[in-house]
Amino acid sequence: xxxCGDDGLAHRLAAELRVVYGEQVTLVVPPAGRRVRQPVVGRxxxxxxxxxxxxxxxxxxxxxxxxxxxxxxxxxxxxxxxxEAGVDRAAALALVYDDDETNIRAALTARRLNPRLRLVLxxxxxxxxQHIEELLDQAAxxxxxxxxxxxxxxxxxxxxxxxxxxxxxxxxxxxxLAGTSKVVQTEGLMLRAVERPPPGPGEVxxxxxxxxxxxxxxxxxxxxxxxxxGSGEQGPRLLPDAAAVRDATGRxxxxxxxxxxxxASGTASGLTGVRSFASLFSRRLRxxxxxVVGCVLALAVALxxxxxxxxxxxxxxxxxxxxAINEPALNQPTGxxxxxLLTGLLGLVLLPVLFAAVLEALGAFRSTSGLRRPPRGLxxxxxxxxxGKIGARVLIRLRELGxxxxxxxxxxxARGLAVARRLRxxxxxxxxxxxxxxxxxKVHRAHALLALTSVDTTxxxxxxxxxxxxxxxxxxxRLYDDDFATAVYRTLRAAHPQALTRSRSVTHLAAPSFAxxxxxxxxxxxxxxxxRVLLFAALEVAGHPRLxxxxxxxxxxxxxxxxxxxxxxxxxxxxPGAGLVWDLPDEYVLGSHDRVVLAATRRGLxxxxxxxxxxxxxxxx
Numbered sequence: 001x002x003x004c005g006d007d008g009l010a011h012r013l014a015a016e017l018r019v020v021y022g023e024q025v026t027l028v029v030p031p032a033g034r035r036v037r038q039p040v041v042g043r044x045x046x047x048x049x050x051x052x053x054x055x056x057x058x059x060x061x062x063x064x065x066x067x068x069x070x071x072x073x074x075x076x077x078x079x080x081x082x083x084e085a086g087v088d089r090a091a092a093l094a095l096v097y098d099d100d101e102t103n104i105r106a107a108l109t110a111r112r113l114n115p116r117l118r119l120v121l122x123x124x125x126x127x128x129x130q131h132i133e134e135l136l137d138q139a140a141x142x143x144x145x146x147x148x149x150x151x152x153x154x155x156x157x158x159x160x161x162x163x164x165x166x167x168x169x170x171x172x173x174x175x176x177l178a179g180t181s182k183v184v185q186t187e188g189l190m191l192r193a194v195e196r197p198p199p200g201p202g203e204v205x206x207x208x209x210x211x212x213x214x215x216x217x218x219x220x221x222x223x224x225x226x227x228x229x230g231s232g233e234q235g236p237r238l239l240p241d242a243a244a245v246r247d248a249t250g251r252x253x254x255x256x257x258x259x260x261x262x263x264a265s266g267t268a269s270g271l272t273g274v275r276s277f278a279s280l281f282s283r284r285l286r287x288x289x290x291x292v293v294g295c296v297l298a299l300a301v302a303l304x305x306x307x308x309x310x311x312x313x314x315x316x317x318x319x320x321x322x323x324a325i326n327e328p329a330l331n332q333p334t335g336x337x338x339x340x341l342l343t344g345l346l347g348l349v350l351l352p353v354l355f356a357a358v359l360e361a362l363g364a365f366r367s368t369s370g371l372r373r374p375p376r377g378l379x380x381x382x383x384x385x386x387x388g389k390i391g392a393r394v395l396i397r398l399r400e401l402g403x404x405x406x407x408x409x410x411x412x413x414a415r416g417l418a419v420a421r422r423l424r425x426x427x428x429x430x431x432x433x434x435x436x437x438x439x440x441x442k443v444h445r446a447h448a449l450l451a452l453t454s455v456d457t458t459x460x461x462x463x464x465x466x467x468x469x470x471x472x473x474x475x476x477x478r479l480y481d482d483d484f485a486t487a488v489y490r491t492l493r494a495a496h497p498q499a500l501t502r503s504r505s506v507t508h509l510a511a512p513s514f515a516x517x518x519x520x521x522x523x524x525x526x527x528x529x530x531x532r533v534l535l536f537a538a539l540e541v542a543g544h545p546r547l548x549x550x551x552x553x554x555x556x557x558x559x560x561x562x563x564x565x566x567x568x569x570x571x572x573x574x575x576p577g578a579g580l581v582w583d584l585p586d587e588y589v590l591g592s593h594d595r596v597v598l599a600a601t602r603r604g605l606x607x608x609x610x611x612x613x614x615x616x617x618x619x620x621x
Contacts (some may be wrong), residue, residue: 001518002085004028004077004106005096008480009122009164009514012507013094016515021606026085028072077106082113092118092518096164100125104132107159111136115143119159120517124389129161160517164510169393171509171528173401175502176382176448176476193527198250210564211245212599213238213529215252236529238601241558254529256564285360288353292346296322299343306335322347371417374406374426379445381406385432385462386453387416390478390506394452399423406441408432432462438469448474456480460488463501467492472499479503509533512602524597535600538567542592546608553586560604567595 001023003014010029017023074081077095087093087110095103095110100123107119119136123129136159193212214237237244245253296318304314320326321343329340381404384395391407392415398405407420407427420427430437432453443449449466451459456479463475475492479485485503492501509526512535516523524536541547547555547563556562566581566588580597590596600608 002026002028002082002087002090002093003096004082004085004094005098005122006030007096007098007507009096009507009510010094012511013096013514016511016602017518020602021515021519026070026072026090028074028077028081028085030075031073077102077109079109079113082106082110087117088114090114090117092120092520094120094122094514094518096120096122096514100128104128107132107136111139115140116158118518118520120514121159121161122164122514123161124163124165126163126166129163133159133161158520162510162513162517163393164506164514165389165393167513167526168390168504168506168509169397171526172390172394172450172452172476172478172504172506173397173403175504175528176398176450176474193254193256196253196255198252210256210562210599211240211253212256212527212534213254214240214244214248215254216530236532237559238529238532238534239557239559239562239599239604241556244558254527254534285353285356289357292350292353295346296343299339299346303336303339306333306339318343322350371421371427371429372424374428374440374442378404378406378426378442380404380447381442381445383408383438383441383443383446383449383466385409385449385451385459386478387411387414387420387427388452388454389415391452392416392419394450395419395423395425399425406446408437408441433458433465438462438466443473444469446470446473448476450476452478454478456484463492467496467499471496474500474502476502476504478506480505480507482508504528512605515602516605533602535602535605536564536597537600537605538595538597541590541594541596544608547590547596548592550590551586552584552588552590555590556586557604559601561598561600561608563590563596563598565597567597 001017003010003017003025005011005013006029010027014025014027018025072081072085074084077097082093093110095106097103097106103121103123107121110117110119121129121132123132140158195215216236240248297315300311300315300318303309303318304311307314309317317326318339321340324344324347326340329337332340382398384391384398384405384407387395387407387409391409395405395407395416396419405425407416407425409417409427409429410431412429417427419425428437428440430440432438432451443466449463451462453459453462456477459477459479463477466473466475477485477488479488482505485505489501489503492499509528512526512533513523516535516537524538526533526535528534552563563584564582566584568581
């Protein structure tokens with residue numbers, strides 16, 4: 001396996017492949033002066049950090065430079081660098097540079113060097129990614145068709161385009177909302193998992209469709225007792241068996257509650273148009289206009305009663321008096337003269353109201369190209385810090401859920417500002433570490449704080465300052481290192497025991513999906529359980545002795561993997577998940593023609609989906 005990158009995802013992915021999957025890895029990174037700080041992945045996975053140290057020593061000539069511990073230092077993934085990394089004889093190549101153009105250029109070069117190479121690209125632009133995936137797959141198919149041995153795997157795509165932002169955004173958005181489900185969504189298929197608190201005395205926990213995990217043993221904080229990987233007996237227990245679920249006391253659960261399929265609403269466009277028109281005018285102005293209309297109707301009714309005219313004619317005469325274009329009622333009865341004076345006075349009141357409406361409408365149209373300020377009285381919202389790649393995706397996800405958001409961004413050129421303008425989300429421009437910025441975002445009345453900047457200390461400082469303004473605020477921090485996250489969690493938990501604190505690592509959430517894609521597996525997504533990750537994957541049963549010819553009950557392995565659904569292939573573009581059968585009986589025998597959706601831990605997936613040529617022994621060290 002070859003991994004090329006210039007940030008923490010490359011190091012995390014290399015450790016994932018080597019330690020979890022037991023693969024030989026060549027890591028292509030920038031020179032030492034430009035290399036980013038490597039992630040610390042906790043005591044439970046200290047071997048990965050040691051692996052990276054051995055890689056660096058091997059690259060410097062201080063140790064064995066075997067293929068499993070090889071590092072190539074290069075600023076750009078040129079053709080010479082890729083050839084030196086052994087792309088021409090590699091099984092898979094992951095290009096996870098932070099720049100889309102760099103990844104695309106390297107992918108085109110690698111496909112020319114090795115047409116059968118499995119490519120995994122990290123691209124932020126999803127539409128461009130679809131076109132690049134089709135182009136590279138077409139090139140691979142043409143190259144495979146030109147050979148006569150037929151060794152190319154025609155059933156599995158040789159190019160997979162992923163985005164760490166898209167992978168991590170649902171988990172980050174769900175973590176910021178108490179009671180909000182964790183969702184994995186891909187190509188219209190939606191898997192929904194929810195956290196449930198421990199059952200009370202005499203109550204029986206509902207397992208839903210499947211119990212995915214037992215959370216840390218705390219009754220007052222069912223989302224976890226630790227901020228790290230959760231090693232030890234008090235950590236989460238993934239994919240427990242029925243006996244473990246039955247015997248668990250005082251532990252929350254993560255269950256697969258329902259499975260639905262996303263689709264566009266038929267009334268959404270009409271409602272959007274109504275909201276857009278109403279947003280042109282303030283609430284106070286709308287009430288003023290309604291009051292003027294009511295007064296006009298009242299005067300028209302009074303005129304109709306007084307003169308005996310038809311109501312429509314009386315309304316017409318009233319409007320003429322309102323706009324001062326009617327003849328004076330000099331020789332009319334006194335009542336008619338009084339109504340005309342009142343109508344003229346109402347017309348004078350209407351002029352500033354109409355003028356204010358014009359100004360507000362022009363200001364609303366002008367503000368569509370600017371940034372909105374947080375409105376007065378706003379409360380119960382989510383304060384989102386950072387509008388980079390990750391923050392922009394999380395913002396879109398929160399707005400899809402209908403959650404009010406106020407963003408804080410220090411860079412006026414951040415790519416997420418365009419998204420905030422389009423969604424008309426209030427934004428506070430300023431450094432979050434400066435006094436008054438969080439106050440402007442109404443953090444003291446917010447529901448949660450979501451700190452997603454790329455600097456751990458900035459996220460921590462923002463959380464500490466927000467807690468000084470509101471001690472019970474729910475805080476979710478994007479933290480790079482597991483050990484640092486553990487220390488931060490324990491300190492904040494001790495200082496603010498009544499508040500919920502969570503930490504998430506984008507690279508930790510994204511690395512399993514990238515690693516699975518390098519084996520040609522269709523990784524649907526990942527759901528975080530505290531700081532562990534549960535993967536959802538779809539794969540063919542054929543060629544896997546642990547699945548083929550066995551029943552669903554026999555296949556299930558507690559703590560490793562569990563079959564959730566059977567893909568019958570009956571789905572369509574309108575309902576892509578229609579061909580999935582979720583209530584499989586334990587007696588169902590999996591055949592070689594079947595395709596299943598399963599949930600697995602990272603080590604379980606590594607053991608289940610190792611190289612088929614060496615399936616006799618588990619690949620996990």
